[in-house]
Amino acid sequence: MTGEERATGRNEHVPGADDRAPGADDRAAGADDRAATSAQASVDGRRVLDALLELQDLDTAISQLEHRKAALPERQELARVAAALQDVEARVSQVETSRAVLVERQRALESEIAAATARREVLEQRMYAARGTPARELQAMDDEIRHLRERQDQMEDADLEVMVALEPLDAERAALEAENAALGTESAQLRGALRDAEAEIDAELSVQRVARAAAANAVPEDLRSRYDALRARLGGTGAARLVGNRCSGCHLELPSMEVDRIRHLPPGTVVTCEQCGRILVPTSPSPAGSSSADASPSGSSSEGSSSED
Numbered sequence: 387m388t389g390e391e392r393a394t395g396r397n398e399h400v401p402g403a404d405d406r407a408p409g410a411d412d413r414a415a416g417a418d419d420r421a422a423t424s425a426q427a428s429v430d431g432r433r434v435l436d437a438l439l440e441l442q443d444l445d446t447a448i449s450q451l452e453h454r455k456a457a458l459p460e461r462q463e464l465a466r467v468a469a470a471l472q473d474v475e476a477r478v479s480q481v482e483t484s485r486a487v488l489v490e491r492q493r494a495l496e497s498e499i500a501a502a503t504a505r506r507e508v509l510e511q512r513m514y515a516a517r518g519t520p521a522r523e524l525q526a527m528d529d530e531i532r533h534l535r536e537r538q539d540q541m542e543d544a545d546l547e548v549m550v551a552l553e554p555l556d557a558e559r560a561a562l563e564a565e566n567a568a569l570g571t572e573s574a575q576l577r578g579a580l581r582d583a584e585a586e587i588d589a590e591l592s593v594q595r596v597a598r599a600a601a602a603n604a605v606p607e608d609l610r611s612r613y614d615a616l617r618a619r620l621g622g623t624g625a626a627r628l629v630g631n632r633c634s635g636c637h638l639e640l641p642s643m644e645v646d647r648i649r650h651l652p653p654g655t656v657v658t659c660e661q662c663g664r665i666l667v668p669t670s671p672s673p674a675g676s677s678s679a680d681a682s683p684s685g686s687s688s689e690g691s692s693s694e695d
């Protein structure tokens with residue numbers, strides 16, 4: 387390229403004539419390199435903050451899934467059914483205790499009745515077979531037989547009372563067994579439903595955790611540990627968006643001057659919310675700063691480029 391051509395090119399200000407001659411535009415080219423480097427740094431910084439926001443979004447989603455899993459309605463229902471089953475078992479045990487007393491009394495009465503009957507039968511046979519037995523002895527046997535009959539009647543009455551008392555207990559025991567069976571069925575159904583619901587959430591969780599690991603890798607370690615510490619301390623949110631004038635972490639408005647300052651910082655600058663201490667990320671990239679040197683179509687003039695530094 388000749389000097390004339392350079393002069394012509396510069397004078398005419400041909401738009402888009404980027405092929406500048408070496409030597410003459412060294413300073414401008416150097417400035418462009420620096421601008422390009424700083425633009426690249428801005429893009430990288432912005433990318434890191436975007437990854438941090440993505441990490442936060444994934445952590446929030448994971449927390450919500452974990453919470454949903456812990457609070458599944460089937461789990462509460464299962465707890466209710468388990469409590470009802472325990473209650474039924476306690477009532478069954480009470481009924482069994484009451485029944486056992488009555489059953490034991492019934493067994494004793496029936497054994498006494500059998501003994502009295504046997505004794506009476508022996509006496510009766512002896513009386514009928516007794517020829518020539520003295521009248522006094524016969525009278526004694528007759529008295530005993532009468533006495534045994536009376537006692538037998540009393541014991542049979544008592545036995546009947548025991549049977550009557552057992553009836554409601556048997557009915558209650560049958561009702562409790564039916565209740566127990568119904569609760570057992572309900573419990574099995576709920577366990578199945580809970581297992582399905584948990585499996586569904588677990589599948590979602592594993593997808594989110596894989597995405598989280600990828601997002602975490604895109605955030606430098608020092609920023610990530612700062613984020614993790616904030617998140618642990620501040621209810622699961624370590625990084626918040628600056629939406630308008632408001633921090634999405636604490637939902638408080640920042641002073642306009644502070645918002646203006648933040649929005650004019652080089653993209654990728656890590657900012658802290660004054661109110662809650664969370665990392666604050668402006669929602670849209672700042673329009674000022676990095677792009678003006680590259681965006682100008684007449685950027686070949688040396689004064690414009692060098693003033694950017």
Ligand SMILES: [Zn+2]
Pocket residue numbers: 626633634635636637638659660661662663664
């Ligand atoms: Zn805040």
